Amino acid sequence: MARIKKVLVANRGEIAIRVMRTCKELGLATVAVYSEADRSALHTRFADEAYCVGPAASRESYLVIDNILEAARKSGADAIHPGYGFLSENAKFVRACEKAGITFIGPAAASMDAMGEKTQARTNMIKAGVPVVPGNAAPFANVEEAKAFAQQIGFPVMLKAAGGGGGKGMRRVDKLEDLEGAWRAARSEAMSAFGNDSVYMEKFLDQPHHVEIQVFGDMHGNVIHLNERECSAQRRNQKVVEETPSPILTVEMRAAMGEVAVKAARAVNYVGAGTIEFLVDAKRNFYFLEMNTRLQVEHPVTEWVTGIDLVAWQIHVAQGGVLPLLKPIAPRGHAIEVRVYAEDPATNFMPSPGTVNYVRVPGGPGVRDDSAIYAGYRVPNFYDPMISKLSVWAPSRMEAILKMRRALDEYVLTGLTTNLRYLKQIVMHPEFVKGDYDTGFLGREHQKLLGEEDPALTRASLIAAAIRAHQRAEKQQATIASAQKSSGAGGSAWRNSGRRTGSWKRGA
Amino acid sequence: MARIKKVLVANRGEIAIRVMRTCKELGLATVAVYSEADRSALHTRFADEAYCVGPAASRESYLVIDNILEAARKSGADAIHPGYGFLSENAKFVRACEKAGITFIGPAAASMDAMGEKTQARTNMIKAGVPVVPGNAAPFANVEEAKAFAQQIGFPVMLKAAGGGGGKGMRRVDKLEDLEGAWRAARSEAMSAFGNDSVYMEKFLDQPHHVEIQVFGDMHGNVIHLNERECSAQRRNQKVVEETPSPILTVEMRAAMGEVAVKAARAVNYVGAGTIEFLVDAKRNFYFLEMNTRLQVEHPVTEWVTGIDLVAWQIHVAQGGVLPLLKPIAPRGHAIEVRVYAEDPATNFMPSPGTVNYVRVPGGPGVRDDSAIYAGYRVPNFYDPMISKLSVWAPSRMEAILKMRRALDEYVLTGLTTNLRYLKQIVMHPEFVKGDYDTGFLGREHQKLLGEEDPALTRASLIAAAIRAHQRAEKQQATIASAQKSSGAGGSAWRNSGRRTGSWKRGA
């Protein structure tokens, strides 16, 4: 297989930057694609080359296979890295790349088919002897079928997008009346996220842990696992905090899950980086949930404890290279990642796009920043509101938690509302610190995680607010005085300095 | 010994931030001290508390023991971390802390006495059986004494500050005529840097390697070493790039140097973090150069490959704790650090203080930022022009070099002239890549390290310059047009838009 020389990254945001960083280290030229809304995005500026692939809506740009391939042709890219989301788990795209003579940095289309469609994947896994959660085998034709199946397996159930993972198009349904609304929402989200509105159903396990195993395969039949990631801190089935090692895993359980994960990957002749997601119940039984046939958002924690650059391995394997490591390695120390979103936890996590006024990311020992923002950057409202990933490493879990607290305290990001404080509340919550938290954790503790006012900070803030008002008033008086001086009675100066009359009532 | 609760950091810049980061992780309150020139400095804003200790000149602020102790008293700090430079190797300060009942986070005054005065240190080391470079035993009373001694041992010689290290107050002298000027410069620098203008002399070794060993001692008589750092990339005896492991060391040589370093530290009952600096000649003989009785600027590379937080260890040991590790550990992977200075390599490294207009530090896997700058920060011209330390880790040396190149490419810092490009030239220079570079490297290769124009970049730059001029002209015409429209003939608008007449000649 030919050596890759120029990589087009068919993605945006932090993952585009992440992939390009490794490409640059490997001496490979980088090509960005961007939508019209992303002309000023960092990934567009970060690459050696950049090509516009369409309007803001991802369905008209990042998801249009022809436009991506046209950019590859124009730039002469000989490989495409899909990142996560968008076309990363689209077998049609893989086949189109193949046809165009471009190396797709990821698994073969056939492996994607076998795992990408979630109901087919379940069938394949059952055949391979991998334990799965009870559920149905094929997407539903209509909501009536879904209702009938739900009543058969019993509520609560989970509706899931057949076309992709990452928490998009997922809805928990507790009773029959709620099914129709959830069905509509899940399908609509699935369509926007994956261009496929097929939805299937699984029995809802009561507050399981979500533990996943990183696997890696090469073209020579080698498959290994690179330990687990604990991803139970989820909100709306969207991971928020991830860590490795999982605080609930023993060495024996890691080995057992790793073995099953390798078996699952082998069953579909998997090549490249993939993740086998498991649900773990209170008795520590684990069930195959799904396979993500791509790099995960949370891959940095695995990189921290293994010292491996997973993107470099992806490229190496895509060129036909043999896996640099052929047996499992013990994790070194502990890593935690948090996902920073432009959203307001206090108003039901309402996304808050806008312009970054100022940013200073945390630094110092054991802190890694994966962001794609900069001061002056306007976060567009067309894409996922994740704006930054922050990860830390320390020799022990407790030290990693304390380091994450320090790093979050240090993060300055103004102009947008973010979940930074919420993230800090999570990692400092006794249940998280203890380490035995399940997927119900964030929902159960929501009020507490919003945080309480610190009276000392509130008092200092009150003083700051008064000083600010005072400085503003003084500045205003100075402006008026100078305007009156220069223009006599100064009618227009009064107009310029007019402030809207406030009110004690918000939102009125 | 009592547990430390509040730490005053008697320093500024990145090292103050570095120390406070660990304090925050350990749950310790932090106190900054600042000079009048540093009111807006990041360390002043980063700490929980901040006290002004005097005017801009460090001799009137950061070096005034009474002012530092007064700040400690006001804040109720029970410990002081000195950072590096300033009072960090001042035994008087250690005694004053002791008298005030404040824990000094560093070695005992007696160890500092034994090692701090460089000529005394040499005598002590000879006694302990540690190999030293030929030189004189006591500071010179006057320049005549220095001249006589130089003629005795033969040129070239090195003049060195007896009061401290870090390259300050050091001058190489090749011939008798140059001695007087060098003597004056070294004394003046030594006085500014350490408040002590004593200078001594050593035989100049022809282009040796500079390799140092990190040591750590506790109050229970344990002393270990934490491997070496290669610091031969020096300019004016100022380290510019550091790495670990040293590319010239074998496992056996590391063990031998480590053993000598531990012997040297034991000879002075050393407690805390310290560094034994060695010169290594072409035949790989090594000689004791000096001991730095403090944390080094370049400590991050050791932290990368050992996973140890050296500042956390310093605090642990200062509280009477036993060293967490009692035998040497093998380094994991490879780390490189570069020092980013506000200086212009093209004009003989002229310092370039000024205001940071914009900054985006590198991120992603294996990159660590230790800086104390922010957009809008005015770098004062009173202190060392180092504004940032960038360090990287990778599994192998070559990967670390490529990662450093990538990180340097990524560093955006405008408003000041920096040595970023020079640093990139260093790490990509064939001699550096090969790994066998000595202390003469940067001087020898100076012209090459300034870098050549890349014709493709120059052409793109030329186009960018023309577009910029065009946009400026258009904006100017629009301004004039609108001014003429609103005020008739518009005499004053012309005045406002007037540009100074340039010239093809620079500096004329």
Add this chain to the structure above:
Amino acid sequence: MARTTKYFAKNLAHKEAEPVQLEVEGLGEGRYAVTLEGRTFELESLVLPHGAVSMIIEGQSYSVEFDEKGDEVGVMLRGQMTRFDVVDERKLRMRAATSGFAVEGKQTLTAPMPGKIVKVFVKVGDVVTEGQGLVVVEAMKMENELKSPKAGTITQVITKEGATVENGAPLLVVE
């Protein structure tokens, strides 16, 4: 002799609480004395280039970021965002004279962000409870339900399903 100005500030997280009185005295060169609940704090406030402020109150160092809208001052301090409504004496009297203190009245539900209206659950005349879902907006690939700010009756529906709305666009009115 420096002049003292009285300010009245209300923490918007505590709607029921009375405004707090603060006396601010400028001492020059960014130094102030602030009297709050009988205690006077001396402080120094330095405005940084990007609009943030470094405030040192009796040795305590605070990096403060602001988010201002009219008289509303959002203060971000060590990760905590507290919003205050701050007015001076003149404006306080003006507020008292007008309906500024009224808590009742009609509420307009506005779009909190640009997006697409995917569902409107109510029509004019519907009686709603506080917290009841009224509208679903899709933005950034997520559906977000907007809830009623108060119990009352829907008096106007300004938007409709399928509409694309800008940030702050009025959607409907509850009275």
Add this chain to the structure above:
Amino acid sequence: MARTTKYFAKNLAHKEAEPVQLEVEGLGEGRYAVTLEGRTFELESLVLPHGAVSMIIEGQSYSVEFDEKGDEVGVMLRGQMTRFDVVDERKLRMRAATSGFAVEGKQTLTAPMPGKIVKVFVKVGDVVTEGQGLVVVEAMKMENELKSPKAGTITQVITKEGATVENGAPLLVVE
């Protein structure tokens, strides 16, 4: 029909070279056609909030930072700083009419940074060579030697040892 403007740019690192001619045609919405040495490049230039520019020239993406002083434009591109003197046709003629092209003449040595003069090596009337050390300035704890920009004679010494100087302060004149 868009207007084409001619510019003349000189790379300041190559004092002896002739200025290069560039023709710039605005195509609207940040798009331009630039003709340089017989070749026309189409490009798009986006000005970012902090003054930097993102430029895409035939697919090549460049993040450009500028450092401008009068007609001198410093361009920072992928770590390389190149300084140009850029003028339009009108100014080029003006320069030709005055002494703008003169390379000879008196040179004023100025302080490149604020600091303290610790040594002045020359006095009025001294003959100096290009690159000869004239003055030592101490700043940021380092001593920095300023060298003569040309061979000639010292005609004025404006500063003296011990003086504190600001950035750009004239120190002496070589003719």
